[in-house]
Amino acid sequence: MDSTRRGSDPPTSDASRDLFDASTDAAAVVSADGVVIGWTRGAEELLGHRAADVVGCSAARLVAMPADPMRIAGLVERCRAGMGWNGLVTLRHRDGRRLDVDLRVSASFRIGDRECFLLSARGQRQQWAVGRSVLDGFLLRSPVGMAVLDLDLRYVWLNDTLERFGGVPREQRLGRRLSELLPGLQAETIEGLMRKVLETGVPITDYEYVGWSWADPHRQHAYSTSFFPLVAADDSITGVCYMVLDVTERWTARRLLSLVNEAGTSIGRTLDVMRTAQELADFAVPRFADFVAVDLLESVLSSAGHGTWLTDAGPAAARPVMRRAGMGSVREGCPEAVARIGDRVEFLPPPSDIEMLIKGEPMLVPVLDPSDALWAAAHPERVAHIREFGLHSLIAVPMLARNTVLGVATFIRSLNPTAFQPDDVLLARELVARAALCVDNARRYTREHTAAVTLQRSLLPQALTGGKALEVASHYLPADPIGGVGGDWFDVIPLSGARVGLVVGDVVGHGIGAAAAMGRLRTAVQTLADMELPPDELLAHLDDLVLRLSDERTGDEAAAQSAAAFLGATCLYAVYDPVTRRCAMARAGHPPPVVVTPDGQVSFPELPAGPPLGLGGIAFEAGEIELPANSLLGLYTDGLIEGSDGDLEAGMARLADLLARQGQDLDGLCRSAVQRLMPLPQRDDIALLLARTRVLDAEQVVSWDVPADPAAVSEARARAARQVAAWGFEELAMTTELIVSELVTNAIRYAEPPVRLRLLRDSLLTCEVADGSSTAPRLRHPRSTDEGGRGLFLVAQLTHRWGARYTPDGKIIWAEQELP
Incomplete structure (x- = not known):
């Protein structure tokens, strides 16, 4: 109260006492069902109703406000909980006038068996009179510009702040309209708002607009304006008052923030x-x-x-x-x-x-x-x-x-x-x-x-061939640009004895790291496959390699991240033999292959799953199945079967249904299967490798058991020469005789029986000598004075390539010659 008294006449002692005196308040007792059961003299003075006219009647007729049952129910519950309520309400006087009163409602209590509430009210009163000094300071020295306009919207009065905002002297404003003085300040719009206030009597608050003024003609300013009517004692509207606040800084900051936020979604x-x-x-x-x-x-x-x-x-x-x-x-x-x-x-x-x-x-x-x-x-x-x-x-x-x-x-x-x-x-x-x-x-x-795509394209096989053993087709679908380049890869590796190795793998992750990891794994698989390792042993060596690469820790964060990517690699490796029609496979956390027989039966061979590469400590197991001629073998990555729902089993079923339709060529089948399973770009790479099996018939493979006697070498050499001539390659007969002579002689001299000689004709002429020993042959480079040790050296010089592979019963030394 002290701050409100400065610059005004202090209230009298009676007035001060009246502020805290409740003895003259209007009071009434109302039951829970809204019936008045008590009425005081103060209530009669406030509303003009006598007690006899009110008691026993509903209190609702005394209220001049719209009914609000939900609010009343809430107030009743509050009062029943032991808390009171007070607020401003509008009541109706006996003569029809509306009175704004401060109403207080007590906590509920009982009179007999009736629940009741005590209501007390007092009318709104002027607490103190405004002094002239306060009014002058409010009107003239306020930071808010204010003006009074008559019914014709001509200036009658304005304060110093508004004069400073517009840059037009007060003498030039009085008696003139805003549109005549500042036409560029949305004057017509502002005058339209003031006319609306004069017509309706309803104030308009916080209308913001941007414009210029003569006070600062080179810079736009933002203003917030409020309008309210001036009402005489007889309730007639005599003019309009408006207040203006310069909010340029707030508007500029809000505009900057709004544009920056909008730019975030547009740029x-x-x-x-x-x-x-x-x-x-x-x-x-x-x-x-x-x-x-x-x-x-x-x-x-x-x-x-x-x-x-x-x-x-x-x-x-x-x-x-x-x-x-x-x-x-x-x-x-x-x-x-x-x-x-x-x-x-x-x-x-x-x-x-x-x-x-x-x-x-x-x-x-x-x-x-x-x-x-x-x-x-x-x-x-x-x-x-x-x-x-x-x-x-x-x-x-x-x-x-x-x-x-x-x-x-x-x-x-x-x-x-x-x-x-x-x-x-x-x-x-x-x-x-x-x-x-x-x-x-x-x-x-x-x-x-760009670097990842270039690297990935250079690391994937550019052309695939399955020789006479397989007809192969592949389709690779890279991830969409958002997902980035992935680490899926596949390969077809020619092996000795007309066999073919098939591999498919997936390095989890995207980017250059995944592509580089894929390239290193593909190179490692080719190297290990060239060592004639069976599938389970190949995966074991590959797992050791991944462990070593993952343990490489350098100070380069990017290199560490690239090494860590190997921990998410999976792989499936299969070797198909067209002579025996057997296919040996092992997998490291990879989905199983799909097999479609010539009669259209589809199956997913149950192979031991094996752990993903890089975990270590768990052995890999191989499985073997027999594939009839013209069987279809499919190797794929998980991106092909995940689909939008992420259901792998449903994806495998869809793949099986598509591959069962073998009416089209292998390339078309491979491409259509990927396109139908993945019609839209995916966030993961997709690779599908299909191989249709072929079988080498009896005319392309011959074999003989060789006694462990040096005298049997000449007979083996003669048989081989006759068979090569029968195949129509007489020019290779002499070379074949020399190769058979050296390999069979070594097997008889240094290995253990049984010794067996086999010739295969597909895209190459292959000579194989099997024995029961696991000792590895070693290529020597003899000196000119040595009398022996030139056997394998001569074989290496005369053949396209040679090598050895181990079997459960021993080993096989093989040598390949290119057909003319």
């Missing part, structure tokens, strides 16, 4: 450098500027560049080479531009200070002067465009992200007569900073994606 929606630059231009026009040009360094647009143009010789020796990446204009076709999208441009914001680009500080040119002698002489075409289209104000902002110069964005105004101000530089800087980060992300992604 950088794709990982494309050129598209991101164009999105910046599209967003800024016409919200912020009339013409926008975004120029990026050539190295930023190149997938092999480094995003910088500074050299060791310093900035003076290196001019930035840029290209136009995006532009926008309020004029169709961007006629202001002297360069088109993709054209080479020079960095030249007036006054052509290259230090601005180096330091990263924006440049504001409030008034663009085309008559600058140096600039006009160097670029007459630009000067002509400035004059033709009225370009008058400019902001140039370097695009920097992560301490890397990317380019420059230039904002120009022409149709908008307002020049750029320092506040606009903040907005331009924020927009460019957001766009620069998106451009840098797109640049980095494009570079990494």
Whole structure:
């Protein structure tokens, strides 16, 4: 109360006492069902109703407010809980007048068997009189501009603040209308609002608008205005009062925040450098500027560049080479531009200070002067465009992200007569900073994606062949650009004895790390397969390799992440023998293969699952199945069967149904199966390898048991020569005799029986000698004085390739010759 008394007449002692005196309050007792059962003299004085007219009647007829049952029920529950309630309500006097009173409701109590509430009320009273000094300070020295207008909307009175806002002296305002004084300040709209207040008597609050005034004609200001009617004693409206508050700073901050937030959803929606630059231009026009040009360094647009143009010789020796990446204009076709999208441009914001680009500080040119002698002489075409289209104000902002110069964005105004101000530089800087980060992300992604795709394509097999044993087809579907390059791979590896190795694998993860891991694993599998290892042993060696690679820890974080990617690798390796029609397989955490027999029966062989590569400590097991001729064997990665629902079993069923339809060629079947299972781009790579089996008939394979007697060598040599001649390769008979002689002699001399000789004819002529020993042969390079040791050396010189593989009963030494 002390603060409200300053500058006004103090209340009398009677008035002060009356503020806290409740003896004169109107009181009534109302039952829970709303019936008045008690009425005091104070209530009679307040509302004019006698007790006899009210007691026993409903209290609802005394209330001049719309019924609100939910609110009343809540108040009743509150009072029943032992708490009271007070608030302002409107009651109806006996003569029909409406009275605003302060009503208090007590906690519920009982009178006999009836639940009752005590209600007390007092009318609203003026607590103190406003002094003249307070009124003068409120009206004249208030930071809020205020004015009073008559029914014709002509100024009658205004305070000093409003005079300062508009820049028009008080003497010129009085007796005139707003539209006559400040036509550019939305005067017609504001006068329309004031007429509405005069007609309806309903105030309008916090109407915001933007305009200019004579006090600051070169800068827009934001104002918040409220209007309310002036009412005389007889309730007639005599005028309108409005109050104005300058909210330019709040409006500028809100506009900046709104534009920046909106830019976050409009700029950088794709990982494309050129598209991101164009999105910046599209967003800024016409919200912020009339013409926008975004120029990026050539190295930023190149997938092999480094995003910088500074050299060791310093900035003076290196001019930035840029290209136009995006532009926008309020004029169709961007006629202001002297360069088109993709054209080479020079960095030249007036006054052509290259230090601005180096330091990263924006440049504001409030008034663009085309008559600058140096600039006009160097670029007459630009000067002509400035004059033709009225370009008058400019902001140039370097695009920097992560301490890397990317380019420059230039904002120009022409149709908008307002020049750029320092506040606009903040907005331009924020927009460019957001766009620069998106451009840098797109640049980095494009570079990494290009490198990963190049690496992956170079590591995947370029052509597959299954020889005479298999007809093969493959289809690889890379992940979509969002998911990135993955680590799926497949391969077909020719083995000795007309056998073929099939492999499919998946390295979990995306990017260059996954592609590099895939390449290392594929190379390792080829090397291990060339050592003639069975599938389970090959996976065991591959697991050891992955463990060693994963244990490689360096200070390079990227290298550590690449090594860690191996921990998620899976693999399936199968070896098919066209002679026995047997297929041995082992898998390391990979989905099982699918087999379709010639009669259309589809199955998924139950092979031991095996752990994913890199876990170690768990042995791998191989399984073997027999495949009739023209059987279809399918190896795939999990991306093919996951589908949108992630149900692997359902995906395997869909794959089986598609592969059961073998009416089309193998390439078409492979391609259509992938396209039908994955009609849309997926976030994971997809690989499918199909192989249709063939069988070498009896005419292509012959074998003989060889007694463990040196005399049997000549007979074995003769049989081999006759068989090669029978196949029509007489020119290979002599070479074959020599190979058989050396291999059989070594088996009889150094190995254990039984010894068996076998010749195979498919795409190569293969000679195999099996024995019961597990000792490995060793190629020696004898000296000129040695009498022996030249057997395998001669075999190696005469054949396409040779080697050894182990069997459960011993080993097989083989040698291959190319057919003429």
